[in-house]
Amino acid sequence: MNDQLEYMTGQVAKGTMTRREFVGRAAALGVTAAVANTMLANNAQAASHGTPIRGGSIKIGSSGGESTNTLDPALTASSVPLDNLRHLYESLVEVSAEGDIVPRMAESFEASADAKTWAFKIRKGIQFHNGKDMTPDDVLKTMQRHSDENSKSGALGIMRGIENMKIDGDNLIVELGVGNADLPYLLADYHLMIQPGGGIDNPGAGIGTGPYTLEVDEPGVRHGFTRNENYWDADNRGFTDYNEVLVLNDATARTAALQSGQVQMINRVDPKVASLLNRAPNLSVQSVAGRGHYVFIAHVDTTPFDNNDLRLALKYAINREEMVDKILRGYGSIGNDMPINAAYPLFDETIEQREFSIEKAREHYAKSGHDGSPIVLRVADGAFAGAVDAASLFLETAKAAGIPLEIKREPNDGYWSEVWNKQPFCASYWGGRPVQDQMYSTAYLSTADWNDTRWKRPEFDAMLLEARAELDDGKRKAIYSKMGTMLRDEGGLILPMFNDFVDGVANNVGGWSADPNAELMNNKAPIKCWIKDA
Amino acid sequence: MHPILKLIAQRLALGLLLLLAASVLIFVGTSILPGDVAQSILGQSATPEALANLRRELGLNDPAVTRYFAWLGGVLQGDLGTALTNGRDIAESLGGRLKNTLFLAFWAAAISVPLAIFLGLLAVRYKDRWPDKLISAVTLTTISIPEFMIGYVLIYWVAIKWRMFPSVSIINESMTLGAKLNAIAIPVMVLTLVVLAHMMRMTRAAILNVMQSAYIETAELKGLGMLKIIRKHAFPNAIAPIVNVVMLNLAYLVVGVVVVEVVFAYPGMGQYLVDHVSKRDVPVVQACGLIFAAVYIGLNLVADIVSILANPRLRHPK
Secondary structure, three states: OHHHHHHHHHHHHHOOOOHHHHHHHHHHOOOOHHHHHHHHHHHHHHHHHOOOOOOOEEEEEEOOOOOOOOOOHHHOOOHHHHHHHHHHOOEOEEEOOOOOEEEOOEEEEEEOOOOOEEEEEEOOOOEOOOOOEOOHHHHHHHHHHHHOOOOOOOOHHHHOOEEEEEEEOOEEEEEEOOOOOOHHHHHOOOOOEOOHHHHOOOOOOOOOOOOEEEEEEEOOOEEEEEEOOOOOOOOOOOOOOEEEEEEOOOHHHHHHHHHOOOOOEEOOOOHHHHHHHOOOOOEEEEEEEEEEEEEEEEOOOOOOOOOHHHHHHHHHOOOHHHHHHHOOOOOEEEOOOOOOOOOOOOOOOOOOOOOOOHHHHHHHHHHHOOOOOOEEEEEOHHHOOOHHHHHHHHHHHHHHOOOOEEEEEOOOOOHHHHOOOOOOEEEEEEOOOOOHHHHHHHHOOOOOOOOOOOOOOHHHHHHHHHHHHOOOHHHHHHHHHHHHHHHHHHOOEEEEEEEEEEEEEEOOEEOOOOOOOOHHHHOOHHHHOEEOOO | OOHHHHHHHHHHHHHHHHHHHHHHHHHHHHHOOOOOHHHHHHHHHOOHHHHHHHHHHOOOOOOHHHHHHHHHHHHHOOOOOEOOOOOOEHHHHHHHHHHHHHHHHHHHHHHHHHHHHHHHHHHHHOOOOHHHHHHHHHHHHHHHOOHHHHHHHHHHHHHHHOOOOOOOOOOOOOOOHHHHHHHHHHHHHHHHHHHHHHHHHHHHHHHHHHHOOHHHHHHHHHOOOHHHHHHHHHHHHHHHHHHHHHHHHHHHHHHOOHHHHHHHOOOOHHHHHHHHHHOOOHHHHHHHHHHHHHHHHHHHHHHHHHHHHHOHHHHOOO
16 A cells, blocks of 8 residues: 555656545545645655755754743743744644644544534554653643643633543544534644643643654753654654754844854744845745734724724725835735635635725725824834834825824833733734634634624624534635625724745755745744755 | 941941842832733733733732732842742742853953053053054944944854854853853954943043153153053052943943843843843842842942052041
């Protein structure tokens, strides 16, 4: 069977067999679609980069690290801790670069017809770094820790939809109150890393099943990892002997470190210098269109933003192309006032793009009957890279349409606790989610904690739940299209641009491939890449 | 008791009192910052339940005064507490950072202080001639450029173009002294350029002042060489103001180099403090503030005592 599969992946690489055919025939051989897709991805990687080379070390210069960081997956929220998680731990399932679900600690999974009951078969023969076998019980305890109301887990919101979890032989059974066809995507959340005993005793110990073990842990400075010789998937991950994540929060320090060869990868290359940096001989700038977006958000239940004409006036008064050119320097794409773009599965390409129009803005502004008092937009540099500049551009175009926009600069410090989700109109960003359901449930459901536009529409909620339990992709797509259009035309979200992930990579790094899920190949670059001259 | 010992004891007691006042100030300062620890730790992705739970766990619901005195009691017993954010022992993590800060400050001082004094003497020797003007022009230029700018310029040439020294100065325990010095070479250069001018100008001014005195003229008439006059007669009498400005700059090297730390990713105390301020980690901020205040007060104390000892009139009061 293996020979057969290998032959077929070769056919796909050559282009004589389509991806769909491959998945179909692989299924005939008893391989699940998800596994078949992984095989394809791995094969494509091998074809384009040659064979992985073992040895050497990769150093990553990363922003988003602080001396207050811990290795507890529940509290992870920024880049450096995420890099650490990917080295040390693994989750039940993962989302691949193509947007498919790839089983990791689960070997396979299946859902009941109503998508209410899910069974995850836990992989056998995997050991934690401390030598203990990973069991279904560890998985269950991990999920319980994150769903405990007393936990501080960032995944608590995800776990709330789960009614019951239990172990049945080798399976973890998850029962939902309302069917959810996207449950595996939710469980691929990076907080839900499997830890021995659920990590209840010592959540920050750094012991997991990942391809690397913890060597050095100096928060805010560096984190070092040595290869886990006992790793179960050594053919695909963990090629280098030693990796180090260096915390380089200063953008210039990062680019200098990459240019002088002290690190092999950096995240968040400033778009302003990306094209200059790309000219350096020993490295390349890699960008990938993602789901992250920069936004201006208005509370639709607060005056004057409770007037849809005023919201439309603001939406028409923003010059999206100019923002992508000047703020993102072309490393991004224009938005359409809905948080979904082509990077999402089931995206409807036919929804009309909103164009910049001073006339329409003026027309809607007149119709809104606004009294002419200043409309205050709060921004801080930390809202997103270039937020203050973007607001100034917005101010100019709004002025041209006669809208009395006024910018109030806020300090970065305390922005997320004092301004965002509190003040009626401010700048913000979203990282995006792997599927539409998760994005909408996080920020646009009436009951969502982070409903930062106060978008509370029963009919929208009903559609979301309907789509969630719908297993027919065509029908789901139609519902999502309606929801997107509704947000675009009535929501409090002004979404001028989707930003790319822009990373810098040294030329001696092999195995780099685009992954739209997050920066640095979904933070997996250091565990999936190798050093060519190791 | 000898009057000098009494004076020193008085200064010490005053220093301790100042330190206590500083700790109160820092505590009040952190309390009136907007936002709270729980929100800052959990960030944008915090749910209300998680926030309430964390707040309760961290004891943030107690009144500020109770928290302050509980902390002060711990400090007096040598216990700085644990960081609210990552649960680590503060004394332990702070110790390593403090060592790094002192290491960088020591080497920057070891190069800049003798260099500044030497250049100052040289400037006096060639007063108003080209060496004097050159020294002043160069040092005043480097002090006028922001330190991060000097850092970037040096990184571009020394680290990227010439590949002489690394641009990332992360050091750790397992490195040899040579490797550590190699790593901090560029930041030491930057700091030297930043502090040079202040000390050099003060040395020059203080000695020139003394040079106007009658006894210098006497020495000159005796036929002594210029450098010998400066070394034996002018410098000892100019030492008090020089020590003062040297101590001020040493204090800057310990407590004020956060920008340089960020540019070179140097694991010193400045970055550590800034991280914890932004997370409202009050115990850590207090501990850092206390150490910074102690360094400042201590160095000024040393400056005071040295100027007393350097002055015979104070050393031998009637």
